[in-house]
Amino acid sequence: xxxxxxxxxxxxxxxxxxxxxxxxxxxxxxxxxxxxxxxxxxxxxxxxxxxxxxxxxxxxxxxxxxxxxxxxxxxxxxxxxxxxxxxxxxxxxxxxxxxxxxxxxxxxxxxxxxxxxxxxxxxxxxxxxxxxxxxxxxxxxxxxxxxxxxxxxxxxxxxxxxxxxxxxxxxxxxxxxxxxxxxxxxxxxxxxxxxxxxxxxxxxxxxxxxxxxxxxxxxxxxxxxxxxxxxxxxxxxxxxxxxxxxxxxxxxxxxxxxxxxxxxxxxxxxxxxxxxxxxxxxxxxxxxxxxxxxxxxxxxxxxxxxxxxxxxxxxxxxxxxxxxxxxxxxx
Amino acid sequence: xxxxxxxxxxxxxxxxxxxxxxxxxxxxxxxxxxxxxxxxxxxxxxxxxxxxxxxxxxxxxxxxxxxxxxxxxxxxxxxxxxxxxxxxxxxxxxxxxxxxxxxxxxxxxxxxxxxxxxxxxxxxxxxxxxxxxxxxxxxxxxxxxxxxxxxxxxxxxxxxxxxxxxxxxxxxxxxxxxxxxxxxxxxxxxxxxxxxxxxxxxxxxxxxxxxxxxxxxxxxxxxxxxxxxxxxxxxxxxxxxxxxxxxxxxxxxxxxxxxxxxxxxxxxxxxxxxxxxxxxxxxxxxxxxxxxxxxxxxxxxxxxxxxxxxxxxxxxxxxxxxxxxxxxxxxxxxxxxxxxxxxxxxxxxxxxxxxxxxxxxxxxx
Numbered sequence: 001x002x003x004x005x006x007x008x009x010x011x012x013x014x015x016x017x018x019x020x021x022x023x024x025x026x027x028x029x030x031x032x033x034x035x036x037x038x039x040x041x042x043x044x045x046x047x048x049x050x051x052x053x054x055x056x057x058x059x060x061x062x063x064x065x066x067x068x069x070x071x072x073x074x075x076x077x078x079x080x081x082x083x084x085x086x087x088x089x090x091x092x093x094x095x096x097x098x099x100x101x102x103x104x105x106x107x108x109x110x111x112x113x114x115x116x117x118x119x120x121x122x123x124x125x126x127x128x129x130x131x132x133x134x135x136x137x138x139x140x141x142x143x144x145x146x147x148x149x150x151x152x153x154x155x156x157x158x159x160x161x162x163x164x165x166x167x168x169x170x171x172x173x174x175x176x177x178x179x180x181x182x183x184x185x186x187x188x189x190x191x192x193x194x195x196x197x198x199x200x201x202x203x204x205x206x207x208x209x210x211x212x213x214x215x216x217x218x219x220x221x222x223x224x225x226x227x228x229x230x231x232x233x234x235x236x237x238x239x240x241x242x243x244x245x246x247x248x249x250x251x252x253x254x255x256x257x258x259x260x261x262x263x264x265x266x267x268x269x270x271x272x273x274x275x276x277x278x279x280x281x282x283x284x285x286x287x288x289x290x291x292x293x294x295x296x297x298x299x300x301x302x303x304x305x306x307x308x309x310x311x312x313x314x315x316x317x318x319x320x321x322x323x324x325x326x327x328x329x330x331x
Numbered sequence: 332x333x334x335x336x337x338x339x340x341x342x343x344x345x346x347x348x349x350x351x352x353x354x355x356x357x358x359x360x361x362x363x364x365x366x367x368x369x370x371x372x373x374x375x376x377x378x379x380x381x382x383x384x385x386x387x388x389x390x391x392x393x394x395x396x397x398x399x400x401x402x403x404x405x406x407x408x409x410x411x412x413x414x415x416x417x418x419x420x421x422x423x424x425x426x427x428x429x430x431x432x433x434x435x436x437x438x439x440x441x442x443x444x445x446x447x448x449x450x451x452x453x454x455x456x457x458x459x460x461x462x463x464x465x466x467x468x469x470x471x472x473x474x475x476x477x478x479x480x481x482x483x484x485x486x487x488x489x490x491x492x493x494x495x496x497x498x499x500x501x502x503x504x505x506x507x508x509x510x511x512x513x514x515x516x517x518x519x520x521x522x523x524x525x526x527x528x529x530x531x532x533x534x535x536x537x538x539x540x541x542x543x544x545x546x547x548x549x550x551x552x553x554x555x556x557x558x559x560x561x562x563x564x565x566x567x568x569x570x571x572x573x574x575x576x577x578x579x580x581x582x583x584x585x586x587x588x589x590x591x592x593x594x595x596x597x598x599x600x601x602x603x604x605x606x607x608x609x610x611x612x613x614x615x616x617x618x619x620x621x622x623x624x625x626x627x628x629x630x631x632x633x634x635x636x637x638x639x640x641x642x643x644x645x646x647x648x649x650x651x652x653x654x655x656x657x658x659x660x661x662x663x664x665x666x667x668x669x670x671x672x673x674x675x676x677x678x679x680x681x682x683x684x685x686x687x688x689x690x691x692x693x694x695x696x
Contacts, residue, residue, distance in 0.1 A: 044481070094668075104671040107421060107481065111618060112667035119660025126655045127362045246612075253485045260482050294497035301486035305472070308483065312476040 013159040015281060021163070021239065023277030024173045025050070025231045025248075029255035030262070030269050031176075031183050032227030037259050038187060039220025040200030044110025045095055047252025048117030049088040049225050050232030055121040057084035057233045058243040059128065062138035077141045080237070085229040091117065092225030096218045114252075122245050134244040142241045143233060146171050170238035172230055177270075179227070184266035196220050228252065254300075261304045263311070276300045344623060344670065348637075351665040355658050362654070369652040373659075376647030377640050394647060396529025400601055402639030403538040404593050408617030409624060409631040410545045411589035417549065417626045418582040419562040424469060424484030425590040426614025427491030428462040432591025433598035434495050435461035437503065437513060437605040440520030440598075447519040454520050455537075455595055462591015463584045465491060470583030474576035480583070488614070499605055512606040522600040534600040539632075541589060546628040548585075558582060590617075616642075619663050622670050638663075 029046040036043035043049075061080035065071075091113050099106045122132055129137050147168035152158035162168045187193040198206040199213040200220075207213050231251070236243045254276060261275070262268030283296035355373075360366040377398035380391050408425050415422045436458035445453055465487060472478035505514040522532035549555035557578050560568040568575050598605055620638050624630030641663075645656035 042481075098668055098672055102672040104668070104673075108618070108622070108667055108671045111423075111615060112664040112671075115615070115660050115667070116664035119657040119664065123358070123362075123655055123657040123661065126657075132655060250489065254489070257482050257486055260479065292497050292501055294493040294500075298490050298493045301489040304486050305478070305483055308478045309472060309476055312472075312478050316476065 013156050015285070017159060017163045017169075018281045018284075019274060019277040020169060020173055022280050023273045024170070024176045025234045025239065025251055026254055026258060026276050027176045027270060027273035028172070028179070028231035028234065029228040029252055030258040030273050031179055031266070032224035032231075033255045033259040034262070034264060034266065034269050035183065035187070035196070035227070036220045036224035037264060038200045039196045039217050040203060041096075041099065041106055041217045041220050042110075042256075043095065043221060043224045043228075044107050044256070045091060045113035045117070045252075046224065046228040046231075046255050047248055047250065048110075048114035049091050049228035050235070050248045050252050051121055051246070052091060052117045053084035053088040053229035053232035054236035054247060055084075055125070055232075055243050056087035057081055058135050058138065058140040058236045058241075059124070060084070061141035061237065062135065065141075073141065074144070077143050077237070080141060081143060081233050084233045084237075085226055088225040088229035088232070089222055092221045096221045100214050100217055118246060121243075125243070125245065132245060135242055140241055140243070141237065143171055143237045145169060146174055170234060172234040172238050175230060176234075180266050180270045187266065192216070192219065228255075231255070257301065257304045261300075261307050272304075275303065340625065344625075347666055347669040348623075350669060351662045354665050355662040358661060359654050359658060363652065365652055366654075369648050369654040372648040372651055373641070373644040373654075375644070376651075377643040392526075392528045394643065396526065396531050397646070398636075398640050398643040399526075399529070399531050399535060401642055402636045403534045403596050403600070404613060405616055405620050405639050405642075406538045406632055406635035407541055407589050407593035407596065408613070409620030409635045410541055410617075410628060411586040411593070412617040412621035413624065413626040413628065413631055414545065414549075414558070414582050414586045414589070416621055417562050418558050418579060419565070420470075420473065420579055420583060421480055422466065422469065422484050422583055422586055423481060423615065424466060424487055424583075424587070425593075425617050426610065426612075427484070427488035428465040428587040428590035429594035429597070429610050429614060430491045430495045431461040431465050432458035432594030433605060433609055434498055434594075435591070436520075436595040437516070437598050438498075440516040441503065441513060445519070450517075450519040451522070451599070454599060455592065458591045458595035458599075459588045460591070462587040462589070462594065464587070466587020466590070467580060467584035470580035473583070474579040495609070496607070499607060503605060510606065513604045515604045516599065520599060521603050522596070530601055532596075532600040534596040537592060537596065538635075541592065542628050542632045545589075545631075549628060554578070554581075590614075616663075619667055622667060 029050055032049075033043060033046055057080045060083040061076055064076045064079060094116075095106070095109050095113055098104045098109045125135065126132050129135060131137060145163075145168035148161045151161045185193075187197060195206065195211045195216050196219065198209070198211055199216040203213050206216075232248065235247055235251075240247075258269055258272040258276060262270070262272035279296055279300045283293035286293065286296055352374075356366070356370050359369055363369050377394050378391075379389050379395040381389055408429070411425055411428075412422070436454045439454045439457040440450070443453060444450075469478070469480050469483040469487060472483055473480040499513065500511060503513045504511055508514070522534045522537070525531050525533060525535060549558065557568065557573045560571060560573055561575050561578050565575055568578075594610070597609060602609065616638070620631055620635045623634040623637070641659050642656075645659035648654055648658075649656040
């Protein structure tokens with residue numbers, strides 16, 4: 001394929017649609033990571049929570065119609081999604097219980113939860129289907145796409161608003177984008193959000209000011225679990241309609257990096273998620289040009305590290321400058 | 332040394348393991364048609380079997396071999412984690428260090444000719460150097476710029492995985508082979524076999540040597556003391572004149588060396604070439620080994636053997652019964668949760684005391 005074909009496919013509306021599809025399962029858990037991070041309870045288990053939600057959603061949607069035939073299809077998908085969220089919430093509770101009640105190290109606890117989720121999903125998968133790889137033998141449902149009528153007749157707008165196939169983006173993609181301002185409002189404009197950030201910033205001070213930090217941090221972990229679950233559900237009931245062992249493939253860890261690259265702000269998280277999504281989409285496109293996709297895939301993690309370095313170096317310089325000024329003034 | 336053994340702690344850890352295994356058994360019981368056989372296989376599978384029929388025979392030696400092979404990797408990874416944990420740092424970078432260690436070792440094995448003996452030494456040095464580099468980078472960033480080592484090591488894992496794939500697919504790949512892998516290494520670059528009938532190689536000596544070296548480093552050198560002081564209280568360490576930044580950066584580098592050597596064990600000892608799926612997610616397994624060992628190098632040897640035994644037992648169980656080896660992951664997760672829950676036992680005592688008080692209160696009223 002020649003360069004101009006690749007370029008025209010990159011600078012096309014379809015490419016934007018691809019980025020949105022790839023960024024959705026990064027943005028949702030990253031928003032969850034943002035909430036738990038700001039609440040002072042860093043959630044390493046996003047990966048495991050995505051995985052268990054993805055798995056539970058698929059399994060429930062495969063069995064629900066058999067158990068309760070005759071209900072409308074949308075109710076099966078909805079209930080399956082809720083089941084996935086509940087499974088992730090159960091893991092949130094485990095993290096909260098072990099960290100907040102038994103004072104375990106939250107990072108080790110999160111890692112244990114990831115291992116647990118990886119083990120439990122494959123274990124039950126095998127018990128149910130006799131297959132360790134995927135749920136290909138189960139007929140599972142999808143969370144529907146949202147199709148915007150009439151715009152498909154308009155060339156560019158149709159692709160932009162309804163995706164490359166013209167059948168609309170998944171509901172969860174819309175949810176992901178809408179949740180950016182929602183999370184922002186929650187964190188900065190509501191009482192609970194301000195308490196949450198206070199508990200994360202300085203727990204003892206927040207406690208002294210009368211905030212129930214323990215309850216606040218439970219809330220932070222539950223919310224991050226719900227958001228991670230939505231990301232996982234998108235993978236198994238949107239992007240694909242099948243569960244595969246370890247299908248999250250490190251997205252929960254990338255989400256943690258996105259939180260940092262996005263400077264712990266909702267809008268920053270959105271942009272960082274799009275950067276990661278764009279790099280993956282670009283890697284796939286450039287593969288046709290003999291540019292190894294691995295090189296492109298290396299870019300976002302490298303940017304993340306460089307951004308952290310620059311941020312910390314500037315912070316350090318600022319502290320040093322302030323200290324110098326203080327010394328000069330006090331002389 | 333014997334006097335320092337903390338029996339209370341050991342009993343607690345053994346209890347944790349027993350509880351975790353019991354939970355594993357309960358899960359197996361409810362899902363398997365043959366739970367007792369499955370669990371028996373899990374717990375005894377890796378042992379070689381002796382039979383006296385027609386002279387002494389040892390069968391299933393390969394299972395015993397699998398156990399030791401896996402334990403070598405786990406001991407090296409456990410030591411790698413123990414060093415950073417001792418300095419109260421965190422590193423999730425073993426996966427990347429392991430991959431790059433294997434890659435560097437593989438490149439030297441294939442492209443740098445050297446006489447036997449020296450060749451292997453060069454290979455191991457290359458693996459150690461690559462691991463060191465990949466551990467030292469996040470160490471430096473943490474020590475001097477306070478860059479969060481969890482995010483940086485996770486990102487370096489992603490980068491390392493891409494470098495490994497890129498090198499393998501683009502340059503090192505043996506195009507005549509059906510799978511994506513390099514040609515087999517020359518004999519001069521592989522770890523020599525120790526036990527015929529298994530894949531137990533000189534990697535075993537490497538792991539034992541590493542245990543001894545880390546023990547010596549931790550217990551007999553000023554550096555080991557600095558690690559310990561830093562781990563118990565960073566401010567105190569600074570007041571005591573420890574160059575904490577240097578210790579943090581170097582501890583993560585040394586940790587990388589051990590993970591890099593674990594990679595060399597896999598590539599030069601087990602596979603004897605580089606393959607695309609060199610390390611199926613073994614990078615985090617060092618954590619449970621180090622936690623159970625309380626970051627003690629000799630403890631790591633014991634817990635590495637224990638956890639390798641469990642993993643191998645899990646694989647044998649999966650092959651011969653209807654229970655998958657993922658049960659071992661569940662057991663591992665329970666172990667980590669319970670080991671870190673140091674307040675679990677006191678909390679239980681307090682809960683019981685409260686219960687007793689309440690009951691007494693009711694009795695009085």
